């Protein structure tokens with residue numbers, strides 16, 4: 144399998160997350176470690192190589208889930224010892240030889256041969272990862288750098304000052320709630336879902352994900368007998384829902400400001416959705432692999448990044464309409480409520496319908512900003528689009544996992560879920576290429592119509608929120624699209 148990452152370039156270390164699926168349709172998550180060739184490292188490794196080392200980076204590939212308890216090895220530290228180089232798991236500090244996968248503990252991580260090959264078509268050097276069956280049966284679906292920093296502009300740290308409105312100060316809540324400090328991922332999920340202020344929600348997401356990745360939480364907590372309940376509808380800070388600016392009076396800025404505001408609102412709900420799926424369905428699926436939590440914490444972090452970037456762009460292009468000053472809606476959470484009974488339904492409707500629709504419309508939105516000459520916003524939207532492809536990939540990965548557990552066909556089951564949990568046609572035009580990259584073939588979504596109005600309640604395996612009713616109607620008074 145050729146992985147299109149440059150072998151030359153920055154001398155810094157950099158890890159790349161590589162997700163292929165095999166001919167049986169199973170997903171794999173690999174970390175490609177690209178390590179700078181320091182003189183010490185070269186000297187250390189040279190001892191085991193007959194040929195002089197020529198490539199700029201040392202390349203190694205390993206399954207991303209630690210063989211001990213499944214920690215995400217993309218946060219592993221790399222250490223040199225004796226004649227080997229090891230990845231140290233962030234959770235319990237077991238170390239695994241990057242070439243053999245062996246550990247002194249007796250456990251063995253799955254590693255893959257990596258080599259640099261010259262592509263005959265263009266003469267370029269490409270990285271080749273050799274999986275089972277020589278890797279020829281693997282199909283690459285996702286490739287993304289593992290970012291160690293949240294290197295984005297911070298979100299607005301104070302609530303918007305809205306004209307002609309008496310605003311109240313944001314409560315000065317600490318990052319870590321006082322009283323009972325959350326100790327598991329599930330406890331953090333509920334704290335974040337109940338955090339009304341969007342800035343604090345972003346900061347808590349960053350904090351909790353970092354604690355989780357570096358093994359500073361006692362556990363995910365999803366197998367506990369006392370997993371806390373998520374709220375039926377995450378609360379919103381009044382300062383961000385006053386909607387006092389009439390979009391009709393925005394003049395020329397209308398389209399761009401309204402669009403960025405609407406996208407930021409969707410991202411705020413998307414942060415909640417990533418936490419909600421973990422805490423709502425984790426306890427009803429105790430055998431779910433650790434990679435589920437790795438994927439959705441990564442998604443929560445991505446959505447936080449998107450929210451921050453969009454709010455910053457909104458502030459830059461339209462200072463008089465900060466986030467919270469325009470009408471917003473809660474359409475995404477309506478679908479979350481409709482699917483609160485079933486992980487399978489949630490993955491189908493939120494990740495393979497709503498998020499996949501994003502893949503269809505993103506290129507058009509990017510083009511509008513490009514035509515307007517707003518290159519900064521174009522950059523932001525391109526980052527978001529690339530991330531969203533990986534979110535649909537994760538949705539597809541876990542949807543097919545649930546289907547496999549239940550012994551049902553993913554395509555026909557998806558179509559059944561959409562008929563039950565969606566209202567109206569699945570609309571095109573479709574971004575077939577991006578959908579295909581994420582695992583969604585045309586058979587999933589073409590000629591498909593939801594019949595939500597005619598369906599009676601289904602209760603598979605979800606948990607109602609702490610203040611929920613079974614009605615899909617929401618308790619927030621947002622303007623609908």
Ligand code: FES
Pocket residue numbers: 209210211212213214232233234235236237
């Ligand atoms: S050493 Fe990796 S999860 Fe324990």
